Amino acid sequence: MRRSGNDGSDPCLPQGDGGATLLPVRPGISFVPLLLMLAILAGCTPAVSSVSPPSVAAGGPAFTMTVLGSGFSNGSTVQWNGSPRSTQYVSATELLAQVNAPDIAATGSASITVTNPQGIGGPSGSGSGSAGGSAGGSTTQSNAKPISIVSRSVDATAYQIDPAHDGAMTFGSVDFPASPTWRVSLGTGTPSNIVIADGKVFLTTGTAGGSQLMALGQTNGATAWSPQAIAGVGAGTASLAYDSGRVFVSGGSTLFAYDAATGALDWSTGLAAAGTGAPTAADGLVYVNVTGNATIYALDEATGAISWQHALSAVSRISAVTADGLYVTAATAGCPTLDLRPATGEVIWDSSEGTSFCPQTANETPIVANQLVYSPNSSGTSIFSAQTGSNTGTLAAPLPAAFTGSMAYFPQGANLDAVDLSNSTVSWTFNGDGTQLTALPIVVNQYVITGTAGGNLYAVDGTSGALVWTQALGGQVQQLSAGDGLLLVLDEPASGGGGTLTAYTVSTNP
Numbered sequence: 001m002r003r004s005g006n007d008g009s010d011p012c013l014p015q016g017d018g019g020a021t022l023l024p025v026r027p028g029i030s031f032v033p034l035l036l037m038l039a040i041l042a043g044c045t046p047a048v049s050s051v052s053p054p055s056v057a058a059g060g061p062a063f064t065m066t067v068l069g070s071g072f073s074n075g076s077t078v079q080w081n082g083s084p085r086s087t088q089y090v091s092a093t094e095l096l097a098q099v100n101a102p103d104i105a106a107t108g109s110a111s112i113t114v115t116n117p118q119g120i121g122g123p124s125g126s127g128s129g130s131a132g133g134s135a136g137g138s139t140t141q142s143n144a145k146p147i148s149i150v151s152r153s154v155d156a157t158a159y160q161i162d163p164a165h166d167g168a169m170t171f172g173s174v175d176f177p178a179s180p181t182w183r184v185s186l187g188t189g190t191p192s193n194i195v196i197a198d199g200k201v202f203l204t205t206g207t208a209g210g211s212q213l214m215a216l217g218q219t220n221g222a223t224a225w226s227p228q229a230i231a232g233v234g235a236g237t238a239s240l241a242y243d244s245g246r247v248f249v250s251g252g253s254t255l256f257a258y259d260a261a262t263g264a265l266d267w268s269t270g271l272a273a274a275g276t277g278a279p280t281a282a283d284g285l286v287y288v289n290v291t292g293n294a295t296i297y298a299l300d301e302a303t304g305a306i307s308w309q310h311a312l313s314a315v316s317r318i319s320a321v322t323a324d325g326l327y328v329t330a331a332t333a334g335c336p337t338l339d340l341r342p343a344t345g346e347v348i349w350d351s352s353e354g355t356s357f358c359p360q361t362a363n364e365t366p367i368v369a370n371q372l373v374y375s376p377n378s379s380g381t382s383i384f385s386a387q388t389g390s391n392t393g394t395l396a397a398p399l400p401a402a403f404t405g406s407m408a409y410f411p412q413g414a415n416l417d418a419v420d421l422s423n424s425t426v427s428w429t430f431n432g433d434g435t436q437l438t439a440l441p442i443v444v445n446q447y448v449i450t451g452t453a454g455g456n457l458y459a460v461d462g463t464s465g466a467l468v469w470t471q472a473l474g475g476q477v478q479q480l481s482a483g484d485g486l487l488l489v490l491d492e493p494a495s496g497g498g499g500t501l502t503a504y505t506v507s508t509n510p
Contacts (some may be wrong), residue, residue, distance in 0.1 A: 026061040044075045046071040046142040050459050052343035053323045055148035056099075058107045061371050063324040064387070066343040067095040067114060069142065075117040079141075081110050094344065102164045114142040140458065154510045155197035156483030157242040159278045160400070161442060163321040164368040166445040167402030167409075169482040170182035172509035175445075176459055176469035181486070181505045182221035184189040184213075191490055191499065192249075194377020196483030198260040200224050201295055201501070204238040204249065211238040213249055213258060218354055218484060221503060225263035230256060239278030241286065246301060248286045250276035255288050255297075255414060257304060277317030285342060288328060288377045296328060298345060308345035312338070318365040320373070337366060337375040337382065337391060349389030360388040369403035370421070395424055402441045402448065407462060409448050411437040416450050418465060428465035433457045439477045439489075444506060457489055475499055485510035 014394050015268050024188040052066040065085075067078055070093055078087045078097035088096040095114065103110065118138040126259030152170065153162070160167045189206015198203075201216040204331060211233040215224040230238055241248045246266060249256040253274045257266040273292030280287045285307060286296045294315045298307045319328040325348060326340040339348040365376040372392065381395040397410040397419060407427065408419045416430040435454035447459045447468060453476045459469040471489075478499065479490040485507040492499030 018421065022191050023219055037130050044071045044073055044116055045140045046073075046076060046116050048142045048145045050113055050343075051112050051145050051147055053147070055150050055283065056104055056323050057152045058149050059152065060101070060104055060250060060323065062101045063099055063322070065112070065147070065324070065354070066236055066341060067096045067112065067145075068093060068343065069095075069096060069114065071116070072114065073116050079111075079113045079115060082113070084115075084467075092345075092359075098294050106149065108149050110147050113144050115139040115455075121168075154484055156195055156196070156213075156481045156488075157197055159193045159239065159241075159282050159318055159365070160367070160402075160440065161481060161483070163280045163282045165318070165320045165365055166367050166369040167400075167441065168369070169405060170445055171482075171485060171507035174178075174445045174447060175508075177504055178283065181219075181503045183500055183502045184216060184221040185500055186490075189260045190239050191479070192240050194197065194479055194481040194488050194490065194501075195247065196243045196246065196481055196486060199484075199489060200260065201503070202240055202242065202260070203501070204230065204240065206234075208271050210234055211249075211251060212239075213238075213247065213263070215247075215260070218274065218486060220502075221501070228258060228263050228265070231268070239276075241279040241281040243281035243286065243301060244284070246281075248281050248301075249281045250279045250288050250508065253284065253290070255279060255299060255304070257301070258288070265414075269299055269304040269306070271295075273412050275317075277319075280319055283323075284344070287319050287321060287342075289317055289319055289328065291315060291317060294330075296326075296340070298342070306392060310340060310345045310347075316365060318474075320366045320368045322368050322386065325368070327368060327373050327375070329387070330364050337373060337384060339373070339386070348393060351389045357390045365400065367399065367401070367403060370405055374399065374401070374403070374408075378505055393424065395419060401439050402443045404443055405460060409441045409450075409462070411441060411450065413437070414452070414461070416441060416448065417464075418448070418462070429440075430458070430460050430465045430467070431503045432456055432467075432470075439480045441484055442480045444482045446485065448481055449482075451480065451489065451491070453477075453494075455491060466497055471504075473500075473502065481500055483507070483510075500509065 048069040050068045074089045077084045086098040100252045121313045159245050179194045186205050192204040194203050204211045211230045212227040214227050217224050238249050244262050247258045247260050271290050271292050275291035277289040284301050294312050296310045314330050316329045324343045329337045372388050373386050375382050376399045383393045401408045401410045410417045418427045420427045433454040433456050435452045438453045439451040448462045449459045452455045455473045457471040465476040473491040475491040475493045478492050479486045487504040487506045489502045
């Protein structure tokens with residue numbers, strides 16, 4: 001007697017026996033139970049539970065969309081507004097689809113469905129689906145899920161402005177003012193990175209009892225809600241990110257989520273080890289690297305539940321995130337750079353430079369720009385294709401830097417070097433007051449902004465290096481950020497701690 005049924009690996013066949021009658025099998029003769037035959041003839045009806053990313057910026061590059069659900073087979077095809085897209089089968093619950101740049105050229109939305117060819121269905125190994133169906137052209141179709149195509153954000157939501165950490169912001173126009181819009185003294189304690197979103201400016205500062213989260217109004221710097229003490233987080237150790245109405249704060253071994261409108265704590269999640277890096281949040285998930293156990297965590301933004309985690313031999317403090325990749329540099333021999341799928345944590349590619357030493361600093365943060373990943377190695381910067389991981393070259397200068405489509409701007413002691421990405425040579429060098437550049441540069445439209453230990457703020461033309469604007473501040477310029485038409489500058493006294501946050505309105509057309 002032979003039992004016909006499904007061990008659970010094929011959703012297009014009945015589970016277990018499927019109620020099938022067991023039939024004897026004679027040599028050379030096969031019998032197919034009735035329910036099994038009906039399943040084969042009917043095929044499998046797919047269902048879509050989510051798409052990742054659920055939204056993407058208009059005018060962006062092509063990307064790989066992750067479709068999660070059930071009932072997928074090796075012949076499944078992802079449809080974009082009813083039009084098939086190149087589809088790769090991963091499992092019965094996951095498909096990958098190539099979304100083309102023309103698909104997202106303008107704002108709007110698209111309907112995502114999955115079709116299965118009717119006939120013999122079910123997974124038969126990894127491969128690429130096709131747009132066709134069965135011999136008769138009949139298919140089964142899933143429910144629809146939307147993906148939004150939105151305008152490019154002008155919020156500053158993460159370390160170095162955005163989840164890609166490229167240090168670049170584009171406004172409708174830029175006009176540098178003669179004086180600040182407002183200034184706020186932050187008291188004592190080392191501030192965190194600056195987030196600009198939801199009509200507010202967010203950062204943490206230190207107190208005698210630890211760190212606190214502050215929210216200031218963008219228009220006048222007034223306190224938007226009472227500072228929130230961050231439980232168990234020491235002064236100067238917290239970092240921020242923002243997405244969809246929540247501010248995420250990492251510190252110690254915990255990730256916190258606060259309501260951006262009220263400051264109320266929505267949730268907190270312990271992460272098993274200390275050494276949390278700056279969080280990066282995008283498309284419903286917030287990502288944080290924990291150096292204490294060399295693990296990357298992805299948490300649900302709404303609940304704080306861990307969606308997935310990925311352990312490495314060592315991990316840098318911050319990951320970069322785009323529509324179809326989460327990029328991390330492992331702080332270990334060889335400086336390997338990895339690309340993980342944001343929705344699931346699967347490894348897309350893993351590349352090692354083969355060097356014997358990797359600098360153990362927070363500057364291991366990778367940067368994504370121009371569909372390339374710029375990642376630190378032992379002597380400079382490696383360049384990888386964001387899609388494939390193929391090595392496309394190196395830059396002699398080490399990260400961090402700010403990037404545009406054609407240039408990268410590296411702080412080199414007292415100098416700001418502009419590197420032409422077409423030939424990897426220094427196009428120009430700017431030296432302001434001769435003192436150390438103490439703030440990472442950012443790019444706003446065509447202008448590069450930087451600051452010095454001498455307390456001077458500079459904006460230079462990104463093409464020529466010519467000085468176009470300068471301001472004298474009271475202390476060392478430590479941080480810069482730009483969002484929603486504002487340029488935010490943090491300067492601190494030479495002794496460190498506290499300092500002043502200054503806002504300049506550089507665009508009334510963000």
